[in-house]
Amino acid sequence: GESVGLHLPTLSVQEGDNSIINCAYSNSASDYFIWYKQESGKGPQFIIDIRSNMDKRQGQRVTVLLNKTVKHLSLQIAATQPGDSAVYFCAENAGGTSYGKLTFGQGTILTVHP
Amino acid sequence: ETGVTQTPRHLVMGMTNKKSLKCEQHLGHNAMYWYKQSAKKPLELMFVYSLEERVENNSVPSRFSPECPNSSHLFLHLHTLQPEDSALYLCASSLSVTQETQYFGPGTRLLVL
Numbered sequence: 622g623e624s625v626g627l628h629l630p631t632l633s634v635q636e637g638d639n640s641i642i643n644c645a646y647s648n649s650a651s652d653y654f655i656w657y658k659q660e661s662g663k664g665p666q667f668i669i670d671i672r673s674n675m676d677k678r679q680g681q682r683v684t685v686l687l688n689k690t691v692k693h694l695s696l697q698i699a700a701t702q703p704g705d706s707a708v709y710f711c712a713e714n715a716g717g718t719s720y721g722k723l724t725f726g727q728g729t730i731l732t733v734h735p
Numbered sequence: 736e737t738g739v740t741q742t743p744r745h746l747v748m749g750m751t752n753k754k755s756l757k758c759e760q761h762l763g764h765n766a767m768y769w770y771k772q773s774a775k776k777p778l779e780l781m782f783v784y785s786l787e788e789r790v791e792n793n794s795v796p797s798r799f800s801p802e803c804p805n806s807s808h809l810f811l812h813l814h815t816l817q818p819e820d821s822a823l824y825l826c827a828s829s830l831s832v833t834q835e836t837q838y839f840g841p842g843t844r845l846l847v848l
Contacts, residue, residue, distance in 0.1 A: 653835045664739070664825050664839035665778075710778070714835045722791065723837060725778040 631730045640698040642729045644711035647692060651713040655723065656685060656696045660707045668696070668709075698731075706733045738762045739840035741826050747846045748816065756811040756843045758826030766832045767809040769801060772823040772842070784809060785832045816847045 634640050646654070652673040657665035669680045671687050671694075678685050684697040694711050708730050712723040739760045748754050760767065769781040783791035784803040798820075800812040809826055823844050827837040 655836065657839075662841070664741075664827075664841045667836060667838060670836060712778075722780060722783070723778075723835065727775070727777050 630727070631732070633732045633734065634701050636701065636703060636733055636735050638701055640696075640701045640705070640731060640733075642696045642698075642709050642711075642731065644694040644696075644726055645692060646694060646711075646713050648713060648715050648724070649692065650715045653714040654685070654687060654694050655712045655714075656683075657710045657712065658705075658707045659710065659728070665710060701731075701733050703733045703735055706731055738838055739826060739828055741824075741840040741843050743843060744841065745844045745846075747848065748813070749848050750816060750818070752816075753812070753814040755813065756824055756826075756845075758809040758811075758840055760807055760809075760826075760828040760838075760840075762828055762830075762838060764828035764830050764838075765806050766829045766834075767803060767806070768827040768829075768837060769809065769811055770825040770827065770839075772825055774822075778825070782811075783832060790832060813845075816845075818847050821845055821847045 655670040656668040658668050659665045669683050669685050671678045671685045673689060676687055682699045686695045698705055708728040710725050710728045712725045714723050742757045746754060765786050767784045771779045771781055780793050781795045782789060782801045786806060787803045798815050802810040823842045825842045826840040829837045
């Protein structure tokens with residue numbers, strides 16, 4: 622079946638560095654993508670989203686890039702801070718009659734060292 | 736963070752017990768969801784409700800029984816669970832089922848003995 626997967630299960634960076642978390646998706650019909658952050662003991666927290674008619678979208682310290690040609694999604698975090706340490710999930714929605722069905726990737730663990 | 740609340744936060748139950756998980760959203764949303772999050776597995780969608788009507792049942796065993804009395808509240812009734820049902824159960828809501836941005840609660844950590 623269709624799935625969303627992540628290239629790197631773990632990522633360790635130094636405080637102040639930029640972080641890049643990658644996600645591959647296989648459903649070419651997906652028209653909406655979203656990144657979540659999940660800290661220990663908490664539920665997933667919305668970070669940023671992007672629609673398939675866009676290549677790039679920026680938020681506060683975060684940027685999402687979408688490459689539909691190779692079905693690749695990335696989350697860039699600028700000036701990473703220890704508080705950014707968490708599991709990051711990408712998710713996709715195939716739209717149409719998929720009733721808000723988000724398909725989630727397995728997650729990448731980001732660890733930020735002071 | 737307080738837009739979607741879940742109680743209890745932790746629950747330990749035996750296989751013969753009956754318990755219920757509660758979710759409440761304060762966002763004025765019309766769609767609510769139940770997810771299961773197990774270790775080292777992606778989030779699994781269980782149920783979707785739109786305006787109190789169930790629109791999705793993702794092949795979930797009947798020992799899980801959802802209830803949505805109104806658009807702000809969602810319950811998950813549990814009975815005769817198995818140890819493999821131990822997981823984090825997450826509730827989410829969105830403006831509607833066609834508005835994809837879902838906002839999650841903190842989850843209920845369930846342990847079945």
